[in-house]
Amino acid sequence: MTNQLLQCGFVLSRSAFDVNNKLQINVWVKTATSVAKLIIEDELALLFVEVDLLDDALFLLQENHILVAQRKVLALKAFNQNQVAGIYFHSLNNFYLARDLLKSKSIKCYEDDIRPEERFLMERFITADLAFTGQLQKNKQYNLFTQVKCKKADKTADSFLSMLSIDIECSMEGELFSIGLFSLSTQHQSVDNKDYKKVFMIGQPQTCDEDYIVWLEDEASLLKHFINEIKHVDPDIIIGWNVINFDFRVLQKRCDHLSIPFVMGRDNSKVRWRNQNNEQYYISVAGRVILDGIDLLKTATYSFPSFSLDYVANTLLGMSKKVSDVDNRVQEIIDNFHHDKIALAKYNLEDCRLVSLIFSQEQLLAFAQLRAQLTGLSIDRVGGSVAAFTNLYLPKLHRSGYIAPNMGDGNSELVSPGGFVMDSIPGLYNNVLVLDFKSLYPSIIRTFKIDPMGLIEGLLEQNEANSQAIPAYDDAYFSRKMHFLPDIITSLWRERDKAKKEGNAILSQAIKIIMNSFYGVLGSTGCRFFDPRLSGAITKRGHDILKMTKQWIHEQGYQVIYGDTDSIFVHIKDSTKAESLALGQELQGFINDRWHQHIEESYNLSCDLEIEFETHFSKFFMPTIRGSELGTKKRYAGMIINDIGQHNLVFKGLESVRTDWTQLAKEFQQALYYKVFHDEDVEEYIRETVSKTLAGEYDEKLLYRKRIRRKLSSYVKNVPPHVKAARLADKHNAQQGKPLRYQGKGWIEYYITLNGPQVKEQLNTTLDYQFYIDRQLCAVADAILPFINKNFHQITTRQLGLF
Structure with missing residues (x-):
């Protein structure tokens, strides 16, 4: 063993468990030159109790033979101002026993849900970049360090994370056919600048040009070769598509079935699992990270009608899976395994490659790393806004003499409202300006502390003479000096501005997501800091800001026709584009000046609110609620003329941007609105569209696509059309001896026919064209036609009589 100088690395994973009845924390780190396993053995598990209850707590623990390592009265207090003591434990087992016992006896414990490994990193302000020293014991695949000391790294660790994509192919019963592995040359430090690719396939060797296929005699051999290949390639990150809840779950089940240890850890440890509600599974592999492409895209706020690999790859890459019929790919996979294993190998490998290309093009690993570096969340954490807030806030709170409250401590009868949405003034307008408050909720947090x-x-300050506390809502007050969240947001804000200037879109997006999540955290009952006075101080202030801004604009002689959370829509008089843009900038400056003046005079605070002139709509349409004269909310359309004279239409919440409307309705709306915005005749276009619909020329555009969100059997009352189609389809599948496709959750495509809803693949009767005309075309047209004094029924009546 040798003493090592200070090294830096990126945290891959962290865990804590008992070894010889003593707490041990393991942190796996990727350095610039190697992988390191850090063993920390001198930490204690900790919970807090109020001092008045300490003696009772200690008596209970002693009476039940639960060993306490230390007890200490601390210079810390709970939010109720009661002083607390720490009770420390050598082992996790004793910690958990003590926690459960004390709670059962109504002795309140604080911060007893924070795991030791998280507390160890958090209290040292370590997020993802870590500096360490220790005693080195060299190992073939990694370096083992004991007697470790850690601190936050001064700079981002220069550590390359290697990445490997995997995908399995199997039968409906889960029996494995093949396992594919792929890595782009840029993802595995290739020395020959070649992509790594391999497919392990069960079957007799076949003569072919694909040298990446490894032929194996049975499933046991397949699994053993795969496990050994993971050890040989030694990736830091393993990626895939639904890779945890499907691929790794199947691999674990097949290993269990064949009594093969599922050893994937860098220290030859087995895969460890935990699950939530027997649906969402979480995986832990020592020294490696498993990242699921679907989860990561959702975390990065991507949105698709479907997160299937085929759909996402088509959308992002313009590439498709190597299968002739995506909807029936399972049967094709089975057929290929029995009759064309080469084709199956190509399909298997292509799925791996598509995932790698998506990760590479969208820089998903970089996003996950940055998120971890900003928040302290483990790189594979899904969601985690509450945990991110806790990581950043708790160590600062402790250093100010407080411990954190428990979940439920902030509950009250108060209810904080959501974002303010103004009543809209429906109409068809020329020249509408949109002004948007930049990150309104984070700005309110910064401004009003x-x-x-x-x-x-x-x-507490409000009860003192000459209090300078900042008044809020619901009798709440905030300290001008004692706070951390405004400073955390200010720091993130500056980093985002820097990222924008440097063109770092990934970092900018990561910071934006984190900043915007903090309001949601404070308003969530799942957060230990939840208090309606906190979230209400943000949203109610937002309401007042929009109302006062609207008033100031009206005083300038302009009409506010709509407002939503942080945006104001202003109708101005007819003017040229240049005049409209100039007025938008003028209103931006005016409103910002007024807010700075108002907050300085009313609260003696600096103003961090900033409104930006965002958009000029040369034409703008705000519809009414269907069957009413009242204006809608969160639904509008507008036309923007860009710098080179192109006319771009923007739709918000309308049919053309909704997944539950047909393609015909979407195209019809876009074309119809374009004509209306350009003062073109619409009648001939409407009649032509109806005529072609009745003639069957648009049948391929009349398909509905909807998600089945529950099991089919759970739909009892008010059964919707897509569920009716699914039940009919699976009844037919059962009669034909085919697998039932729609019993669980998933997507379904169907038509409305004269005999009711039918799935696409079983269509056997005439479509109900009148239904589509009434429910799709008429519904779209009659939202806007009254504003140009026209009516869909009147336009089409004479024509419909001909059919």
Whole structure:
């Protein structure tokens, strides 16, 4: 063993468990030159109790033979101002036993849900970049360090993370056919600049040009070769598509069935699992990270009608899976395994490659790394806004003399409202300007010093003479000096501005997601800092900001026709594009000046609110609620003329951007609105569209696509058309001896026929064209036609009589 100088690395994973009845924390780190396993053995598990209850707590623990390592009265207090003591434990087992016992005896414990490994990193302000020293024991695949000391790295660790994509192919019963592996040359430090590719296939060797196929005699051999290949390639990151809940779950089940240890860890440890509600599974592999492409895209706020690999690859890459019929790919996979294993190998490998290309093009690994570096969340954490807030906030809170409250401590009868949405003024307008408050909720937090500890301190200050506490809503007050959240957001804000200037879109997006999540965290009952006075201080302030901004604009002689959370829509008089743009900038400056002046005079605070002139719609349409004269909310359309004179239509919440409307309705709306916005005749276009619909020329555009969100059997009352189609389809499948496709959750494509809804692949009767005309074309047209004094029925009546 040798002492090592200070090294830096990126945290891959962290865990804590008992070894010889003593707590051990393991942190796996990727450095610039190697992988390191850090063993920390001198930490204690910890929970807090109020000092008044300490003796009772210790008596209970002693009476039940639960060993306590230390007990200490601390210079810390709960939000109720009661002083607390720490109770420390050598082992996790004793910690959990003590926690459960004390709670069962109504002795309140604080911060007893924070795992030791998370507390170890958090209290050192370590997020993902870590500096360490320790005693080195060299190992073939990694370096083992004991007697470790850690601290936050001064700079981002220069550590390359290698990435390997995997995909399995199997029968409906889960029996494995093949396992594919792929890595782009840029993802595995290739020395020959070649992509790595391999497919392990069960079957007799066949003569072919694909040298990446490894032929194996049975499933046991397949699994053993795969496990050995993972050890040989030694990736830091394993990626895939639904890779945890499908691929790894199947691999685990097949290993269990064949009594093969599923050893994937860098220290030859087995895969470890935990699950939530027997649906969502979480995986832990020592020294490696498993990243699912679907989860990561959703975390990065991507949105698709379908997150199937084929759909996402088509959308992002313009590429498709190597299968002739995506809808019936399972049967094709089975057929290929029995009759064309080469084709199956190509399909298997292509799925791996598509996932690698998506990760590479969208820089998903870089996004996950940045998110971890900003928040302290493990790189594979799905969601985690509450945990991110806790990681950043808790160590600062402790250093100010407080411990965190428990979930439920902030509950009250108060209800904080959501974002303010104004009543709209429906109509067809020329020249509408949109002004948008930049990150409104984070700006409110910064300006008005909204903060969990700041609320507690502000309420205390308010009882003092000459209080300078900042008034909010619901009798809440915030301290001007005792707070952390405004400073955390300010720091993130500056980093985002820097990222924007440097053109780092990934970092900018990561910071935006984190900043915008903090309001949601404070308004979530799943957060220990939840208090309606906190979230209400943000949303109610947002309501007042939009109302006052609207008033100031009206005083300038302009009409506000709509507002939504952080945006104001202003109708101005007829003017040229240049005049409209100039007015937008003028209103931006005017509103910002007024807010700076108002907040300085009313609260003696600096103003971080900033409104931006965002969009000029040369034409703008705000519809009414169907069957009413009231204006809609969150639904509108507009036309923007860009710098080179192109006319672009924008739709918000209308049929053309919704997944549950037919393609015909979407195209019809876009074309119809374009004509209306350009003052073109619409009648001939409407009649032509109806005529071609009745003639069957648009049948391929009349398909509905909807998600089945529950099991079919759970739909009892008000059964919707897509469920009716699914039940009919699976009844037919059962009669034909085919697998039932629609019993669980998933997507379905169907038509409305004269005999009711039918799935696409079983269509056997005439479509109900009148249904589509009434429910799709008429519904779209009659939203806008009254504003140009026209009516869909009148336009089409004479024509419909001909059919």
